[in-house]
Amino acid sequence: MNNDNNHFDYIVIGAGTAGCLMANRLSADPNHRVLLIEAGGRDNYHWIHVPVGYLYCIDNPRTDWRYRTAPEPGLNGRSLIYPRGRVLGGCSSINGMIYMRGQARDYDHWASVVDDPAWRWQNCLADFMRHENHYRQDPGGDADAEHGDFHGHGGEWRVEKQRLKWPVLDDFARAAEQAGIPRSDDFNRGDNEGVAYFEVNQRGGWRWNTAKAFLRPALSRPNLTLWHSTQVEALRFAQTSDGPRCLGADVVRRGRPRQVSARREVVLCAGAIGSPRLLQLSGIGPARQLENLGIKVVKDLRGVGENLQDHLQIRSVYRVSNALTLNAIASTLRGKAGIGWEYLTRRTGPMSMAPSQLGAFTRSSSDYAHPNLQYHVQPLSLEAFGQPLHPYPAITASVCNLNPTSRGRVRIDSRDPCAAPIISPCYLSTDEDRRVAADSLRITRRIAAQPAFARYAPQEIKPGVKYRTDEELARLAGDIGTTIFHPVGTTRMGRAGDSQAVVDARLRVIGVSGLRIADAGIMPTITSGNTNSPTLMIAEKAARWILEAASSH
Known part of the structure; x- marks a missing residue:
């Protein structure tokens, strides 16, 4: 050697x-x-x-x-953290x-x-x-022959169930079913259509x-x-x-x-x-x-x-009643202490949470032969990443176009090896992507309006029910859309x-x-x-x- x-x-x-x-x-x-x-x-x-x-x-x-993106025309001039x-x-x-x-x-x-x-x-x-x-x-x-054909054992990359459940998310899943999205017991067998809790790369919390x-x-x-x-x-x-x-x-x-x-x-x-x-x-x-x-x-x-x-997500926030969400639990010192103690002693609870817990895959319209939307649903809400939780109980249902037709670029503008490149994702730069964005917000509203979710009396706080036309919703997507970090x-x-x-x-x-x-x-x-x-x-x-x-x- x-x-x-x-x-x-x-x-x-x-x-x-x-x-x-x-x-x-x-x-x-x-x-x-x-x-x-x-x-x-x-x-x-x-x-x-x-x-x-x-x-x-x-x-x-x-x-x-x-990194940050360049100001994005499709996001109405906004720049995003990347x-x-x-x-x-x-x-x-x-x-x-x-x-x-x-x-x-x-x-x-x-x-x-x-x-x-x-x-x-x-x-x-x-x-x-x-x-x-x-x-x-x-x-x-809980393996069976069918799952054994799709999942391995003994490798290095651990996949586990999440270590928590939220009743408000369970009911959102039931509402998704009522809206025509079937239950899934495995998103990873080649057709991920359906609604279920995500599996995560964790080991023991x-x-x-x-x-x-x-x-x-x-x-x-x-x-x-x-x-x-x-x-x-x-x-x-x-x-x-x-x-x-x-x-x-x-x-x-x-x-x-x-x-x-x-x-x-x-x-x-x-x-x-x-x-x-x-x-x-x-x-x-x-x-x-x-x-x-x-x-x-x-x-x-x-x-x-x-x-x-990249996948651009559009966040809808619904204020809810008669529901326990993280907004309420984490609003007091006693609640925060309980969260910390639960994780310390059992490796469960909110500190074991992936950023999104419930997932769903569906179609934005009948024009698509396959699921072209993905939901990340959370029992919490905030104005933007890194900001405090809202002072009222709420959930967030974020939806992204799985197959965007917009194409961007990454280019250096300096010979300095330590300089950041110019990142231009060109989000929402095609008519199809703007149409899917508008339709996806309508799908979110359809789910929230189902009987299984009615007991929470959901109120759409973001983006707001006043936005309804294709033009309004597409412009709105540019105002509130953000990356889910998949370049x-x-x-x-x-x-x-x-x-x-x-x-x-x-x-x-x-x-x-x-x-x-x-x-x-x-x-x-x-x-x-x-x-x-x-x-x-x-x-x-x-x-x-x-x-x-x-x-x-």
């Missing part, structure tokens, strides 16, 4: 959701020397691990890059912990885009199950992030090196007869510049914002844009930073001849050897649900292909 501290077989950039799994898989062979680099620090901040602690991790420089994890575990350390794969049609579509059956649902399902440790498969659990699941078990291996608090400034390349080859990276570690080299491959796992940013800084991207910044063009790839997609697509995969593709079907950067991308950026289209677990599946596939390539040489 080469003991030079600057030379490795593989360099993985980004110790987030994908990077932790990637480092685990590549270092499983003791003959592979692996370096994992993370700009953020250790995940030893206590609020990372207490589920409700996401409130203290988002927009916190200790755990978050603290959290991305800057800590071991990445976004899995600060996200909503919801375990969601999406819909089978998402992956079948990807397979058609790249003309590779490896991306079909049935083949992706095997990669989801490979690292899964699902409560339904626990000894003595604690957040289960990818640093705990994949990285910590691997750190005892002598062939895996972790450099946290280390900034990658650029990738390094050499010109060969076959085109540019990625040799490694320039980094700043402990305040000193350093070069590291990869004998086999560099794997970008920096996410849908971080990976295109680093590619552009390194000379891979739209040539004209790079030349205007004085960056030497290594490879002209027009798709780098393009095709940004994807900015280094998307495609087949040969696709001028906007950045990676091929096996996630190799097109026209550049020795470099792959394995994160949410490679998605051609966004999945129909939360994006964290699909990102793990992508990394699982990529790691296997990398190891297969190594064994064939």
